[in-house]
Amino acid sequence: DAGVIQSPRHEVTEMGxxxxxxxxxxxxxxxxxxxxxTMMRGLELLIYFNNNVPIDDSGMPEDRFSAKMPNASFSxxxxxxxxxxxxxxxxCASWTLGKxxxxxxxLTFGAGSRLTVL
Amino acid sequence: xxxxxxxxxxxxxxxxASLELGCNYSYGGTVNLFWYVQYPGQHLQLLLKYFSGDPLxxxxxxxxxxxxxxxxxxxxxxxxxxxSDTAEYFCAVNAGYSxxxxxxxxxxxxxx
Numbered sequence: 001d002a003g004v005i006q007s008p009r010h011e012v013t014e015m016g017x018x019x020x021x022x023x024x025x026x027x028x029x030x031x032x033x034x035x036x037x038t039m040m041r042g043l044e045l046l047i048y049f050n051n052n053v054p055i056d057d058s059g060m061p062e063d064r065f066s067a068k069m070p071n072a073s074f075s076x077x078x079x080x081x082x083x084x085x086x087x088x089x090x091x092c093a094s095w096t097l098g099k100x101x102x103x104x105x106x107l108t109f110g111a112g113s114r115l116t117v118l
Numbered sequence: 119x120x121x122x123x124x125x126x127x128x129x130x131x132x133x134x135a136s137l138e139l140g141c142n143y144s145y146g147g148t149v150n151l152f153w154y155v156q157y158p159g160q161h162l163q164l165l166l167k168y169f170s171g172d173p174l175x176x177x178x179x180x181x182x183x184x185x186x187x188x189x190x191x192x193x194x195x196x197x198x199x200x201x202s203d204t205a206e207y208f209c210a211v212n213a214g215y216s217x218x219x220x221x222x223x224x225x226x227x228x229x230x
Contacts, residue, residue: 097215109161111160
């Protein structure tokens with residue numbers, strides 16, 4: 001498996017522009033997570049989906065952030081409009097819940113999308 | 119709600135020194151425990167995990183961790199660190215089918 005695939009790896013944009021980050025989870029995983037990592041706040045869970053349904057979006061900073069998962073193999077995190085304080089590395093991760101002996105319950109991270117908002 | 123506490127934010131060691139990073143969690147029931155490592159500029163990778171059985175868990179690159187249920191601890195150890203172990207280490211816990219709760223991380227710097 002190619003693992004969790006994120007794009008773009010790097011994005012530099014200007015304040016006010018729309019940013020869309022993309023994620024393809026590991027095939028067969030039924031849960032997908034979006035995290036944000038900064039030096040100041042560390043690793044923060046933004047939102048997660050189970051079977052394509054958003055379960056908990058309490059970590060989403062504000063209405064400028066939105067996430068979708070239209071199918072089991074694709075998710076987007078959108079920021080509109082973007083602000084300099086959104087600069088961070090955004091990680092997508094996935095797992096499947098089940099019996100530990102089957103290899104389930106292990107969260108696998110993508111390589112991340114480094115966002116810089118000028 | 120579960121929480122994870124990592125005692126040290128920064129640790130500096132010389133090569134060949136022994137390492138122990140502390141991790142305590144708060145949850146009264148059965149838990150799954152993890153250590154993840156993030157090398158500079160990279161993503162989080164699984165170092166080792168504990169679900170059940172032998173409380174001494176061996177992971178990759180010579181790391182091990184011991185689950186002590188009475189102390190709610192899952193400390194990470196390595197007998198002799200290398201410069202290439204310089205990274206940030208995250209302890210994480212979940213219970214049942216809940217999401218992972220991560221600690222704030224410990225930055226390890228190994229000087230050659």
